[in-house]
Amino acid sequence: MFAARTVLLLTLLLAFSLHHTAGHTSPRECCDRYARKTVRVTSFYKTPQGCSLPAVVLVTATGDTVCANPNKTWVKTAIENLQRKK
Template structure:
């Protein structure tokens, strides 16, 4: 009987942790020092507030993701341009 109770408890713990456990997040380790041409960027997203480094991730036409500093003027221009397309 104890084995059955332990097994049920284990199943319960696994199902709860799968539901409420950590999710996959995109966090950046560093910002790129290079300027990315606006014409090469198709979309962007902001990293989670749980990330150590605040960043914007630019998605390019070449299907690359580039981490950039959201405080830079050229980054803000790209974000404004992309937002105006919506």
């Protein structure tokens, strides 16, 4: 009985670990929602076309990443300003 419990526990831990690793999507992959507030941006990149939610990932001065709606005026303005600086 002890061995069966141990095997079951290890199986569940492994399954959770694999699910957590595979299910975690960082902004470098796809976004699941957009930011609601404007942020100060130092760089940006677009999410891949295969993502269900088209987004622009904005990178802040502290290195934080924020998903933003590419159709919002403030996002377009931020991107234009960054492109002008290059």
